[in-house]
Amino acid sequence: xxxxxxTIVGLGLIGGSLAWALRxxxxxRTVYGVDSDPGSVDYAVETGIVDEGSIDTAxxxxxxxxxxxxxxxxxxxxxxKSLIPHADDGALITDVGSVKAAVVREIEGFIPERLGFVxxxxxxxxxxxxVRNAVLGLFGGKRFILTPTAKTPEAAKEKVRxxxxxxxxxxxxxxxxxxxxxxxxxxxxxHAAAYALVDAILSSGDPDPxxxxxxxxLRDYTRVASSSPEMWADIMTANRDNVxxxxxxxxxxxxxxxxxxxxxxxxxxxxxxxAAAETKKDRIK
Amino acid sequence: xxxxxxTIVGLGLIGGSLAWALRxxxxxRTVYGVDSDPGSVDYAVETGIVDEGSIDTAxxxxxxxxxxxxxxxxxxxxxxKSLIPHADDGALITDVGSVKAAVVREIEGFIPERLGFVxxxxxxxxxxxxVRNAVLGLFGGKRFILTPTAKTPEAAKEKVRxxxxxxxxxxxxxxxxxxxxxxxxxxxxxHAAAYALVDAILSSGDPDPxxxxxxxxLRDYTRVASSSPEMWADIMTANRDNVxxxxxxxxxxxxxxxxxxxxxxxxxxxxxxxAAAETKKDRIK
Numbered sequence: 001x002x003x004x005x006x007t008i009v010g011l012g013l014i015g016g017s018l019a020w021a022l023r024x025x026x027x028x029r030t031v032y033g034v035d036s037d038p039g040s041v042d043y044a045v046e047t048g049i050v051d052e053g054s055i056d057t058a059x060x061x062x063x064x065x066x067x068x069x070x071x072x073x074x075x076x077x078x079x080x081k082s083l084i085p086h087a088d089d090g091a092l093i094t095d096v097g098s099v100k101a102a103v104v105r106e107i108e109g110f111i112p113e114r115l116g117f118v119x120x121x122x123x124x125x126x127x128x129x130x131v132r133n134a135v136l137g138l139f140g141g142k143r144f145i146l147t148p149t150a151k152t153p154e155a156a157k158e159k160v161r162x163x164x165x166x167x168x169x170x171x172x173x174x175x176x177x178x179x180x181x182x183x184x185x186x187x188x189x190x191h192a193a194a195y196a197l198v199d200a201i202l203s204s205g206d207p208d209p210x211x212x213x214x215x216x217x218l219r220d221y222t223r224v225a226s227s228s229p230e231m232w233a234d235i236m237t238a239n240r241d242n243v244x245x246x247x248x249x250x251x252x253x254x255x256x257x258x259x260x261x262x263x264x265x266x267x268x269x270x271x272x273x274x275a276a277a278e279t280k281k282d283r284i285k
Numbered sequence: 286x287x288x289x290x291x292t293i294v295g296l297g298l299i300g301g302s303l304a305w306a307l308r309x310x311x312x313x314r315t316v317y318g319v320d321s322d323p324g325s326v327d328y329a330v331e332t333g334i335v336d337e338g339s340i341d342t343a344x345x346x347x348x349x350x351x352x353x354x355x356x357x358x359x360x361x362x363x364x365x366k367s368l369i370p371h372a373d374d375g376a377l378i379t380d381v382g383s384v385k386a387a388v389v390r391e392i393e394g395f396i397p398e399r400l401g402f403v404x405x406x407x408x409x410x411x412x413x414x415x416v417r418n419a420v421l422g423l424f425g426g427k428r429f430i431l432t433p434t435a436k437t438p439e440a441a442k443e444k445v446r447x448x449x450x451x452x453x454x455x456x457x458x459x460x461x462x463x464x465x466x467x468x469x470x471x472x473x474x475x476h477a478a479a480y481a482l483v484d485a486i487l488s489s490g491d492p493d494p495x496x497x498x499x500x501x502x503l504r505d506y507t508r509v510a511s512s513s514p515e516m517w518a519d520i521m522t523a524n525r526d527n528v529x530x531x532x533x534x535x536x537x538x539x540x541x542x543x544x545x546x547x548x549x550x551x552x553x554x555x556x557x558x559x560a561a562a563e564t565k566k567d568r569i570k
Contacts, residue, residue, distance in 0.1 A: 123498065143498070178494075182495055185486050185489055185495055186486065186496075186498050186499055186503040187503070190482060192539070194561070195561045196535055196538035196541075196557075197474065197475060197535060198560070198564050199538040199542075199560065199561060200474070200535045200537070201534075202561075202564060203534060209467060210471050211471075213467055214471055218475050225558075225561040225562055225564075225565045227562070229561075230555065233554045233558060236546055236554065237546070237549065237554070240546055243546060246485065247543045248543070249486075249488060249489060250481055250485040250539065253481035253482070253484040253485040254478070254481045254535065254536055255536070256481075257477055257480065257481055257521075258532045258533070258536075261521055261528060261532075262529060266518055266522060269521065272480055272481075272484050273514030275484065275487060276479070276484060277513075277514050279483050280483065280510045
């Protein structure tokens with residue numbers, strides 16, 4: 001057994017799938033799940049996604065070696081704050097938020113010396129949410145990004161790495177600011193673009209016949225537009241400056257295409273399209 | 286046998302897949318394929334995608350009951366023009382271009398009375414191109430849009446409908462201008478957005494680490510950015526005004542998101558995201 005008690009706070013898609021993977025690994029004595037929704041806890045206990053569970057944060061935190069805050073980005077700092085009084089000395093806390101800098105800074109501001117914290121972000125998910133959509137193997141072969149700072153205790157880094165290795169993740173490390181800049185561009189921006197694309201079509205004269213012909217290309221882009229609006233409002237708000245920068249970059253690129261098209265400059269259009277096609281072929285696996 | 290000789294001009298993904306479907310239907314006496322690339326013709330003949338083939342347009346057109354121009358949008362009108370001297374009286378010509386208004390208008394300007402023309406657009410494809418990527422069943426259950434005008438002979442409509450029914454398509458009809466407005470929004474705009482998205486990332490400081498993390502959302506959006514840049518430059522140029530309008534609508538929607546984020550207006554963000562998520566769920570099948 002690598003771990004004694006590991007507590008997952010928030011039994012959603014990510015928390016549930018992590019709990020399940022840890023249980024299956026056989027390397028955690030007790031996988032404990034806690035959620036404000038009793039139905040999610042019952043489901044997780046009955047299906048064996050967790051060993052034990054409750055809606056009681058105090059019981060959940062007590063005796064835990066590692067506590068994973070798997071709530072929405074906007075709620076992570078409060079979740080961690082509420083756990084602190086109940087956590088054993090030496091317990092390590094981590095999270096799974098899609099935005100890191102603001103959350104990590106806030107938590108580092110109040111976490112007591114007797115506990116350790118390190119931020120993390122598993123790059124995995126589906127367009128579904130909730131523990132009932134948990135997937136065994138969701139993190140297998142997927143990247144997990146650990147975002148330590150100068151303040152991070154070495155033990156926190158090592159244990160959280162070991163935990164995600166049990167879930168099958170490939171572990172990467174970067175500082176919280178780099179993380180947010182990168183994901184602002186490769187994840188938050190494409191989601192914003194998908195929402196904008198649907199909004200643009202809804203804003204056009206008579207959208208109904210349009211959606212009948214979504215097979216022409218729209219459908220591929222809008223799968224993500226069905227994922228949770230609350231979650232994405234949270235993420236974009238938490239990564240506001242990077243997302244704003246990325247949106248401005250996208251607007252500039254759209255305006256390059258617009259101006260090439262306006263001038264009938266086929267060479268310029270081809271330059272932009274070729275660069276994108278080559279990038280897609282060579283660098284996006 | 287519903288048809289005697291049907292000629293496909295341009296053995297690419299669409300032309301090749303249509304030829305193959307017609308051959309398999311058993312309702313066409315001779316499926317004849319012509320292409321400027323002898324390798325494509327040889328491949329189509331050897332694999333049985335066509336009954337006969339050559340690089341000779343005159344031979345291809347002669348005796349054909351229906352001729353399908355399956356070349357790039359930018360080349361369709363010239364293709365049709367080159368076929369006219371060799372086509373039998375009463376032969377019907379159609380095309381498969383992704384943009385209709387300009388092409389249909391141009392062809393209707395020079396097509397002689399002894400022939401009939403009607404535009405068409407099968408809503409099917411893959412990100413691959415060329416006859417070697419032809420797919421049997423590519424059009425099965427997919428939409429085919431016939432774009433007649435006041436000048437279209439009834440016989441042309443009927444025969445072209447019958448032809449695409451043999452390929453398994455569901456036939457829709459709309460005028461060329463409506464077609465171009467709709468596909469400017471649901472197809473050409475998403476493709477432009479994908480190119481712009483990759484361009485935005487390439488324009489950001491140090492793009493390399495970014496593409497390593499494309500799994501965060503980018504990958505879903507950029508599958509289409511690997512399809513032929515020449516084809517897309519052609520399509521957007523041929524549908525310039527609609528694409529420009531759609532680009533402006535997308536820019537306006539992005540700017541709505543940008544401004545909501547700047548002001549920290551979570552309600553407005555949620556309004557946009559919820560509308561998109563509901564649309565995706567209810568109306569994009």
